[in-house]
Amino acid sequence: MEHLNFLEEKILSDGTIKQGNILKIDNFLNHQIDIDIMRQIAYELKRRFRDVEVNKVLTIEASGIAIATMLGNLYDVPIVFAKKGETANSTDDKYVSQAYSFTHKQMNSVFVSKPYLHPTDRVLIVDDFLADGQAVHALIDLVHQAGGEVAGIGIAVEKGQQKGGRQLREEGYRLESIAIIDEMDWETQSIKFRR
Amino acid sequence: MEHLNFLEEKILSDGTIKQGNILKIDNFLNHQIDIDIMRQIAYELKRRFRDVEVNKVLTIEASGIAIATMLGNLYDVPIVFAKKGETANSTDDKYVSQAYSFTHKQMNSVFVSKPYLHPTDRVLIVDDFLADGQAVHALIDLVHQAGGEVAGIGIAVEKGQQKGGRQLREEGYRLESIAIIDEMDWETQSIKFRR
Numbered sequence: 001m002e003h004l005n006f007l008e009e010k011i012l013s014d015g016t017i018k019q020g021n022i023l024k025i026d027n028f029l030n031h032q033i034d035i036d037i038m039r040q041i042a043y044e045l046k047r048r049f050r051d052v053e054v055n056k057v058l059t060i061e062a063s064g065i066a067i068a069t070m071l072g073n074l075y076d077v078p079i080v081f082a083k084k085g086e087t088a089n090s091t092d093d094k095y096v097s098q099a100y101s102f103t104h105k106q107m108n109s110v111f112v113s114k115p116y117l118h119p120t121d122r123v124l125i126v127d128d129f130l131a132d133g134q135a136v137h138a139l140i141d142l143v144h145q146a147g148g149e150v151a152g153i154g155i156a157v158e159k160g161q162q163k164g165g166r167q168l169r170e171e172g173y174r175l176e177s178i179a180i181i182d183e184m185d186w187e188t189q190s191i192k193f194r195r
Numbered sequence: 196m197e198h199l200n201f202l203e204e205k206i207l208s209d210g211t212i213k214q215g216n217i218l219k220i221d222n223f224l225n226h227q228i229d230i231d232i233m234r235q236i237a238y239e240l241k242r243r244f245r246d247v248e249v250n251k252v253l254t255i256e257a258s259g260i261a262i263a264t265m266l267g268n269l270y271d272v273p274i275v276f277a278k279k280g281e282t283a284n285s286t287d288d289k290y291v292s293q294a295y296s297f298t299h300k301q302m303n304s305v306f307v308s309k310p311y312l313h314p315t316d317r318v319l320i321v322d323d324f325l326a327d328g329q330a331v332h333a334l335i336d337l338v339h340q341a342g343g344e345v346a347g348i349g350i351a352v353e354k355g356q357q358k359g360g361r362q363l364r365e366e367g368y369r370l371e372s373i374a375i376i377d378e379m380d381w382e383t384q385s386i387k388f389r390r
Contacts, residue, residue, distance in 0.1 A: 031276065062260060069230075073265070
């Protein structure tokens with residue numbers, strides 16, 4: 001019998017697979033938040049990045065903010081959440097990148113005010129979900145525009161069949177996902193996690 | 196000399212007043228987050244509501260999520276964040292209310308999936324800012340639609356010149372705001388807090 005970690009167990013016990021390869025876990029991760037699971041996610045990500053120096057945690061609004069807050073609390077470092085807006089250009093006061101939103105089927109701007117990212121920053125990027133990696137790539141771009149360094153990328157749930165995780169690993173980023181879903185089956189409500 | 200609390204001091208030292216009565220504190224509260232201030236906000240709100248039973252913390256995306264997460268962690272209760280969307284009606288699976296967004300100059304829907312609010316809930320509503328009270332009133336409406344009870348409303352910064360706080364107190368809600376700004380002057384960069 002395979003060993004499941006706390007998040008994989010929670011996904012199996014409380015998640016629902018919807019038709020069209022959709023995993024619904026908004027009862028504990030990104031609408032209602034189970035604080036105990038959130039604490040464990042933060043501790044586990046900090047443990048996995050224990051050899052990495054981090055002086056800032058970066059995420060994107062909205063659902064990444066809870067994980068980022070718990071991690072900022074553990075690391076005792078500032079948290080920054082990138083904002084989303086209509087497509088806009090960089091200005092004197094903000095770094096801007098673009099990300100396609102599959103939810104809204106449009107390009108969104110993702111931006112951070114310039115004073116909140118620095119060349120001296122070693123940034124841990126975190127988010128609740130990783131699928132095609134659009135949001136994470138935009139966050140990486142913002143860190144690089146500021147001249148900072150991406151210390152690592154910490155994800156709760158990675159959809160392993162979509163390209164985001166593979167691309168980020170090929171690009172050489174240190175990516176840690178607590179649960180990676182390689183297969184889901186709607187009819188049997190079964191999930192295969194990557195080992 | 197008047198005694199200032201930690202948040203009033205932080206607003207005076209790190210905030211900026213912009214022309215048009217705008218207080219910019221996104222360097223520590225709602226874009227970059229100073230985790231130490233966020234921890235103190237959570238502890239202070241929990242202290243002020245020490246006589247109140249709370250089994251859920253409710254906020255609205257995006258910037259309320261950090262305070263809600265810290266408070267959920269202290270209380271060890273679930274957090275729910277209401278989502279914003281295009282104007283929509285209630286459905287079988289969600290409670291919907293409406294709130295005017297001054298930022299986007301339009302009515303927004305505010306909704307929570309039905310399974311995440313219950314008649315047995317004693318809900319602490321929290322947010323970073325309170326101005327005209329549109330968002331908080333929508334959250335109250337959602338709790339009442341579910342048959343739950345509003346245990347209290349906890350706010351970091353209340354703009355005392357706008358009507359939200361006055362209305363909520365007149366309606367009988369237990370509202371605790373850690374810093375209430377009664378006057379701001381752009382030219383002198385001075386702020387008068389309510390005592």
